Amino acid sequence: RRLTSRTPAPYPPGPKGLPLIGNLLDIPSEQPWKTVADWGELYGDIVYINVLGNPFVFLNSPQAAADMLDKKSVIYSDRPTLTFATELAGYGKTVPLTQFGEEVRAMRRLLHSYMGTHIRAHKLSPMAEYETKGFLRRILNDPDQFDEAIRRTAGGIILQITYGYEPKDHGDPLIELISRAMEHLATMTVPGAFLVDVIPTLKYIPAWFPGAQFKRIASEAAQCLHDSVETPLNHVKEQMATGAARPSFTSRCLGGQGVTAEQEYIIKWAAAGMYGGGADTTVSSINTFFLSMMVYPDVQKKAQAEIDAIIGNGRLPCLTDMERLPYVEALVKEVFRWHPVIPLCVPHSPKEDDIHDGYLIPKGAAVVTNIWGFLHDPKIYANPMAFNPERFLGSHPEQDPREYCFGFGRRVCPGRHFAYSSVWLSCAMSLAVFTIAKPTDASGHLIEPVVDFTSKAISHPIPFKCSITPRSDATRLLILAEDEGK
Numbered sequence: 087r088r089l090t091s092r093t094p095a096p097y098p099p100g101p102k103g104l105p106l107i108g109n110l111l112d113i114p115s116e117q118p119w120k121t122v123a124d125w126g127e128l129y130g131d132i133v134y135i136n137v138l139g140n141p142f143v144f145l146n147s148p149q150a151a152a153d154m155l156d157k158k159s160v161i162y163s164d165r166p167t168l169t170f171a172t173e174l175a176g177y178g179k180t181v182p183l184t185q186f187g188e189e190v191r192a193m194r195r196l197l198h199s200y201m202g203t204h205i206r207a208h209k210l211s212p213m214a215e216y217e218t219k220g221f222l223r224r225i226l227n228d229p230d231q232f233d234e235a236i237r238r239t240a241g242g243i244i245l246q247i248t249y250g251y252e253p254k255d256h257g258d259p260l261i262e263l264i265s266r267a268m269e270h271l272a273t274m275t276v277p278g279a280f281l282v283d284v285i286p287t288l289k290y291i292p293a294w295f296p297g298a299q300f301k302r303i304a305s306e307a308a309q310c311l312h313d314s315v316e317t318p319l320n321h322v323k324e325q326m327a328t329g330a331a332r333p334s335f336t337s338r339c340l341g342g343q344g345v346t347a348e349q350e351y352i353i354k355w356a357a358a359g360m361y362g363g364g365a366d367t368t369v370s371s372i373n374t375f376f377l378s379m380m381v382y383p384d385v386q387k388k389a390q391a392e393i394d395a396i397i398g399n400g401r402l403p404c405l406t407d408m409e410r411l412p413y414v415e416a417l418v419k420e421v422f423r424w425h426p427v428i429p430l431c432v433p434h435s436p437k438e439d440d441i442h443d444g445y446l447i448p449k450g451a452a453v454v455t456n457i458w459g460f461l462h463d464p465k466i467y468a469n470p471m472a473f474n475p476e477r478f479l480g481s482h483p484e485q486d487p488r489e490y491c492f493g494f495g496r497r498v499c500p501g502r503h504f505a506y507s508s509v510w511l512s513c514a515m516s517l518a519v520f521t522i523a524k525p526t527d528a529s530g531h532l533i534e535p536v537v538d539f540t541s542k543a544i545s546h547p548i549p550f551k552c553s554i555t556p557r558s559d560a561t562r563l564l565i566l567a568e569d570e571g572k
């Protein structure tokens with residue numbers, strides 16, 4: 087059918103829905119990115135569905151993502167409205183959920199000037215190296231709690247660079263407060279969790295009205311978010327007043343002189359975005375690293391051989407070694423590809439109706455990029471389900487997954503360089519000192535790990551056991567010596 091000025095553009099193709107509920111039943115709750123990739127095979131790179139009247143557009147090729155989100159970023163840089171999270175619970179002020187405009191630009195500018203390039207990210211390395219050495223010691227002391235050590239370290243790194251705050255090893259009140267705020271957010275972004283997201287006018291119901299329980303949940307969440315933003319900000323201000331503030335993003339932005347209330351607003355929400363964007367995401371990648379090393383021991387040995395040959399066992403690898411360890415670098419890229427942390431990206435949304443490739447992309451639609459699909463597309467990555475760092479070496483390396491896994495256009499992850507450096511450090515230092523292996527049961531039989539991942543927006547390996555032991559007495563001593571030197 088030829089389009090004329092009088093023919094309304096059609097929506098992109100997609101699975102046919104049911105009356106009223108649309109495609110509600112077509113989206114599986116388990117790893118929906120696989121279904122979205124299958125739709126790509128059936129319907130093409132741009133797929134349209136509607137869920138209870140809300141339009142969703144899925145992008146299934148890097149070209150489609152680049153054409154829409156990079157080239158037309160003027161249109162496609164908003165976020166879809168989530169009435170419960172953004173309007174009722176206050177998360178609309180956080181960087182990832184704010185609509186694109188002057189405020190988010192100002193926040194992103196601050197983040198960019200602090201960590202937005204390789205060089206700036208590397209300047210933060212002494213603190214990341216300090217915390218990662220603590221990570222090795224925590225694992226050495228209690229290897230069964232490696233998951234807890236990963237969380238404590240990722241949280242510690244972000245809190246140090248954001249607020250100059252060094253959390254306690256266990257039960258730190260600030261980590262607990264911010265984690266609660268993050269958990270609230272995770273429940274709010276599950277599609278269909280709150281009816282008010284489908285029928286936004288419900289937001290006008292007063293909190294005392296029968297059935298308006300959601301309003302009370304929203305105000306509790308809003309209070310928790312408020313506390314998690316104000317508490318660390320006040321900590322920095324108090325430290326600055328006594329001259330005891332450690333260098334951090336917040337102390338740098340607040341500067342020596344007073345800032346206006348508007349500037350403080352931008353600073354505190356940009357800072358909150360760093361923990362929100364940077365803690366749970368790096369935890370996922372580091373967990374994926376341990377899982378993959380257990381399942382692919384030959385890859386682990388090769389990386390360790392490279393570290394032994396280039397660095398030796400007299401010291402730990404540090405960020406300035408990155409270029410001298412090409413196999414380790416390829417391995418870390420493969421961690422980011424094998425299981426992308428945010429498989430369906432954070433949805434973008436067009437601020438106006440757009441006609442793209444002849445299709446109507448309606449204003450306010452959730453435009454969802456299938457990052458997992460790109461990174462497991464056999465046309466781009468040979469044998470994509472296998473963990474194979476070699477794909478990034480040699481004269482014809484495959485596409486660098488960092489092009490995809492940190493998002494697109496004007497909303498691309500502002501912490502991507504630092505995220506990569508910090509995950510690289512955890513991987514390289516752990517490879518240098520530990521053997522990561524399948525655990526054994528009480529009778530000494532190997533326990534085969536289940537390789538599977540959660541289906542939340544930030545996806546993690548499902549909890550697994552792992553045997554982590556020092557590679558030798560020399561590496562044990564290295565961990566202890568480095569720890570004493572801190």
Ligand code: HEM
Pocket residue numbers: 181182183190194244359360361362363364365367368371427428431432433434491492493494495496497498499500501502504505506509
């Ligand atoms: C493994 C680590 C990480 C991954 C895979 C990751 C990935 C992403 C992705 C896919 C997005 C959405 C981009 C888009 O909408 O197109 C994003 C946004 C964001 N990330 Fe990251 N990220 C990581 C670490 C970090 C770190 C360390 C920080 C800061 C310290 C950070 C801060 C943010 C912020 C503030 C946003 C929201 C940007 C906006 O909406 O404008 N991220 N990240």
